[in-house]
Amino acid sequence: MAEETTFRNIMGNYPTGVTVVTANTPEGEPVGLTVNSFTSVSMNPKLISWAIDKNVSTHDVFVKQQHFAVHTLAHDQGDVCMLFATKGTDRFSQVQWSPSANNVPVIDGYSGLLECKVYDTIEAGDHTIIIGEVIQAVDNETAPLLYHKRTFGPVPEEFYK
Template identity: 60%
Template sequence: MGNYPTGVTVVTTVDENNQPIGLTVNSFASVSIDPLLILWSIDKRVGTYELFAKTEKFAVNVLAGDQSDVCSLFATKGTDRFSNCEWKLSENKLPIISGAAGVLECKTFKTVEAGDHMILIGEVIDIQSANSDPLLYHRRKFGKIPGQFYL
């Protein structure tokens, strides 16, 4: 699977105390146009699994080509991720990473058990696009491909 290039996202939500949580995710894909649905998956062993499994909404922050540091930050355990990056709460009360190439705010549409992961399907309720090149992951390396890769 490491030879398959993917985009890189940070998926965010808030916990029951309205504290932001998030993690780096590259298992992101489009599902449907009508209604507009996307999906991503989370490992059941991740510390934030229970929070994401029961959340009613989440944001998919599509990282920009110059955000490999944000990717690493949200993939690192034991660090206060949100105090080490710029972000804000959206009108939908979801954490949005500043400088992202795009953001898809979603309400949870369905969850599907899939082995040691859970697939979360979200119905897109808001889209923002910065029209910048996305961060890509291929063979354990991050980078961007110049071109017209926009949301």
């Protein structure tokens, strides 16, 4: 049985990008959270996955909704990353956003946008894995925000040499 701190440390030392995933409640209110468990799954069909903690207040919304949007954050969106991970604040009153043609909330300033319809959900321990089929993609080609050991920042300059 792996020790919890060793597991946490190994995962924390695995760098990722950062996304914000959004959807609507059945009443049409926008919801969203910061997510770094996002990954690509399949090319044909185009599938992505992410995992949501069962304790997140909007867990049931995301599991029951048919559509959601994944925003891959740009290098200058550290504030958006923090905002969408902070409990007890009205997240959407503090960003510029608008509904997409599929009526999913889209936040301005992203690097890439993947609008998805739910393909499958899988219960996995204290999380639910949500697999989405990409129905719309927009690439702003902006440099991404990276996340490593609980801090975030831009891609180091040497990567561009």
